[in-house]
Amino acid sequence: MRGIITDPQAPGGLRLASDLPEPDPAPGEVLVGVRAFSINAGEIILIDQRPDGWRPGQDTAGVVLRAAADGTGPPAGTPVVAYPEWHGWAERIAVPSNWVAAVPPGISPAEAATLPVAGLTALRALRTGGAILGRNVLITGATGGVGQFAVQLAVASGARVTAQVGRPARKDEARLLGAHQAVVSLDELSPDDGPFHLVLDAVGGPQLIQVIRRLAPGASVVLYGGLGGGTDDFRLRDFYQAGAFNARVIAFISTIPDETKGEDLAILARLMADGRLRPQIGWTADWTRTADALAAMARREFPGKAVLTIPG
Numbered sequence: 001m002r003g004i005i006t007d008p009q010a011p012g013g014l015r016l017a018s019d020l021p022e023p024d025p026a027p028g029e030v031l032v033g034v035r036a037f038s039i040n041a042g043e044i045i046l047i048d049q050r051p052d053g054w055r056p057g058q059d060t061a062g063v064v065l066r067a068a069a070d071g072t073g074p075p076a077g078t079p080v081v082a083y084p085e086w087h088g089w090a091e092r093i094a095v096p097s098n099w100v101a102a103v104p105p106g107i108s109p110a111e112a113a114t115l116p117v118a119g120l121t122a123l124r125a126l127r128t129g130g131a132i133l134g135r136n137v138l139i140t141g142a143t144g145g146v147g148q149f150a151v152q153l154a155v156a157s158g159a160r161v162t163a164q165v166g167r168p169a170r171k172d173e174a175r176l177l178g179a180h181q182a183v184v185s186l187d188e189l190s191p192d193d194g195p196f197h198l199v200l201d202a203v204g205g206p207q208l209i210q211v212i213r214r215l216a217p218g219a220s221v222v223l224y225g226g227l228g229g230g231t232d233d234f235r236l237r238d239f240y241q242a243g244a245f246n247a248r249v250i251a252f253i254s255t256i257p258d259e260t261k262g263e264d265l266a267i268l269a270r271l272m273a274d275g276r277l278r279p280q281i282g283w284t285a286d287w288t289r290t291a292d293a294l295a296a297m298a299r300r301e302f303p304g305k306a307v308l309t310i311p312g
């Protein structure tokens with residue numbers, strides 16, 4: 001079977017191997033024929049850290065080739081999106097049936113493959129803010145893989161969304177996703193913007209202090225990435241001076257709880273089918289170009305997600 005493995009001698013540290021063992025599904029696992037997958041920023045780091053034959057890949061979509069032997073999950077022939085822990089960049093994968101969701105008609109494998117890591121991060125991070133109808137929500141990295149979904153889901157939930165983007169050219173893209181306003185630096189915000197009830201933060205770093213100074217009482221900052229580096233200047237008085245009493249910063253991980261990954265993927269797939277979630281695919285090619293996609297992502301060349309397809 002063919003699949004992508006790490007190889008320090010290969011360009012980009014990845015090689016398409018053709019001698020991988022066929023997956024052997026456990027009783028609670030479905031066998032999925034993968035048609036498309038997307039990549040994530042975290043994989044760039046892991047490929048470097050695990051150079052020797054490791055098999056990356058979480059964001060996958062395709063069709064069920066064999067249903068789970070214990071009767072759970074979708075039957076053979078169902079188009080699905082799946083969120084394995086790793087091993088996803090391969091022709092066939094075995095995945096626990098509760099990490100898989102059926103994909104409604106009208107959604108391509110390429111579109112569905114954008115959902116697992118980025119979609120679950122956005123959905124689950126937004127839930128931590130409770131009801132956001134009419135409330136001010138700040139989303140940093142707003143045209144990135146996670147951010148594009150977070151903006152759309154927050155808008156669909158009735159929030160007034162401020163998007164922070166990485167460069168001026170991305171401001172219009174954020175507005176097209178539904179953001180009320182878009183800024184590059186938080187310095188562009190007026191004193192009347194905010195206070196924010198919820199912040200989804202991919203950046204952290206020194207900017208986190210600026211974020212804290214714009215929080216409402218009881219607000220949540222969901223810190224899910226550290227693109228802006230670290231900070232050693234994080235003080236209680238930053239909260240007090242802003243009136244952000246009882247606000248919290250959450251060290252967020254999207255994969256927990258893992259037993260409801262399939263349930264949440266189903267929610268996202270339905271929203272996509274309803275046209276309320278439009279995946280932004282900024283880069284796409286055949287899977288033989290996976291290393292190129294990762295390099296383009298590291299150079300921040302495209303907005304949204306990169307998707308690789310496996311010809312049938």
Ligand SMILES: NC(=O)c1ccc[n+]([C@@H]2O[C@H](COP(=O)([O-])OP(=O)(O)OC[C@H]3O[C@@H](n4cnc5c(N)ncnc54)[C@H](OP(=O)(O)O)[C@@H]3O)[C@@H](O)[C@H]2O)c1
Nearest residue numbers: 041042141143144145146166202224225227252253254300
């Ligand atoms: N905790 C979790 O469970 C979890 C889950 C998913 C992702 N993550 C992490 O979250 C981060 C974002 O993931 P992603 O998939 O959305 O990445 P992505 O697709 O690369 O998007 C990152 C976004 O952040 C912007 N950006 C990059 N560096 C910035 C900086 N220093 N200041 C302001 N904006 C900056 C980029 O702007 P440009 O458009 O200008 O490039 C882009 O819009 C990554 O670090 C990833 O590893 C964590």
